[in-house]
Amino acid sequence: MKIRYLLLHAYGTGGTIRTVLTQAGWMAEAGHEVEVVSAVRRRTTPGFPIPNGVRLCALVDQRAGIAAPRLHSRVLRRLRGHVVPRGEPAAAYFTPEVEAAIARWMRGLSEGVLVTTRPALNLLAVRHASSRVLMVAQEHMNYASHRQAVQRAIRRGYGRFDAVTVLTETDRADYERVLPGARIVRIPNAVHPMERALADHTSTIAVAAGRLVPQKGFDLLIPAFQRATEAHRDWRLRIFGAGVKRAELAALAAPRVELMGRSDAFHRELAASALYVLSSRFEGLPMVMIEAMAHGLPVVAFDCPTGPREVITHDVDGVLVPPQDVDALARAITELIEDEPRRRRLGAQAVRTVEAYSTRTVAPKWLELFNNLQTARRGVDHTPLS
The missing domain is CATH 3.40.50.2000 (Glycogen Phosphorylase B;)
Incomplete structure (x- = not known):
């Protein structure tokens, strides 16, 4: 199947970026066609290695004006788009230009799985993604930490997703409470694989x-x-x-x-x-x-x-x-x-x-979720997903 992950800035170095790239690598290893899409691009070189078999692209290239959001944040706030609530921590990124680029890209999708990775991107998917695409919203922060405007938007919009994934049992209970009938799945992030030397407990x-x-x-x-x-x-x-x-x-x-x-x-x-x-x-x-x-x-x-x-x-x-x-x-x-x-x-x-x-514990949970969603969709409309 085709699996697309949409990140705000896939070229950065945050924990969500690293986690999503790791997930994308698992899916590519499992034989799926995987693409990581960055809403904006402000760096020439990605902060993390891109896994083998994963394609990376960006919708809005902002490298020429990399400092603009910090130097002119007041201007950017006045130029905010229309979908992302003001309380979303990254709201200043979502200018009309960025929202429009994301909307065009989403409207052009007609197959596969779309995974969006923060409230702003999730809400844009609710507004613009085709019903022919399986939609999975990832939440990397707990529901209670979101500002009220974001919580209201979540309650109004997240019910359209085929699945909403959260990191903890506490958050699963919160989302099940505010989104009755929605499919809420708890899948924790996995520890990044590496050779691990044990700590020096004699250290100071x-x-x-x-x-x-x-x-x-x-x-x-x-x-x-x-x-x-x-x-x-x-x-x-x-x-x-x-x-x-x-x-x-x-x-x-x-x-x-x-x-x-x-x-x-x-x-x-x-x-x-x-x-x-x-x-x-x-x-x-x-x-x-x-x-x-x-x-x-x-x-x-x-x-x-x-x-x-x-x-x-x-x-x-x-x-x-x-x-x-x-x-x-x-x-x-x-x-x-x-x-x-x-x-x-x-x-x-x-x-x-x-x-x-660990990877061996968490990766199968994502594969199982995507396969289950694909099977359920086929059972409804008999349309294969690429």
Whole structure:
């Protein structure tokens, strides 16, 4: 069958991009005709390798004006299209030109499976995609984290999809509640396949990673780590990632905290660390945390909505603390710093836990979903899907 994945910016380096490219690679390996389509293009070279057998193309090439959305965001907001709600975090990307290009492309599809990967793209598919195409909406963030305007649009539009896929059981329950009768399927993201060296539990390095934005809660993590290491001044916290809050976080960062930027060898950084900290205010399914667990790192995480509790069993393969409780986070970090045997015990179980997020576990779920949708469609109209 033909399977098309539509991303906002497939040439970037975000977690959703990496996950979707991995999925596309699985489908190509299974013998399907796979295309990844980028709504916009702002880089010449993709941030991640494109899997063998996967075709990549873009609808709107913005390389000549790559800085425009940041330099002229007020102008872009006035030039917003008509479908994407203002509360969608990437709404500024969806100018009339971009929305029109996506609409033309979607209207030209007449077969196969279309997978859209964020609310803005999902809502455009509801408006413009042909009923001859099997439509699958991916949600990479939890329903409750969306702003009210986006939630209203989801409730109005997502019922048209052949399936809506979510990452956690909590989110499946939320979507089943607001979309009665819709097909809601929980398929977690898979850990990116790689050779994994196990963590060095004798290290004095803690690690965290993510975009430097309020969601990730690094403004809470930095003071928590400082408190935790007042009596352990040989310990260091390394925060990997880039984003709009870098300057503010740099002002908070003290001698034992380092803002590392992006890393092309992050798996090596994980292996060189003794524990991982997730300080997010909310999540979809925190894949970097799961990758850390795959390296045998014990995790201390805010019990935020959603994701950490779906993966971690408290004091079995990690530690959960109340959301945004800086004191509790500091205490949990201190306890792990002072207890190397516990770090080893939690890390060993973490490796076993994340087997549920391996490629060999997750990939068949996508194949089963697409095959089931294709069979159901054929049973209704007897029209084969290419």
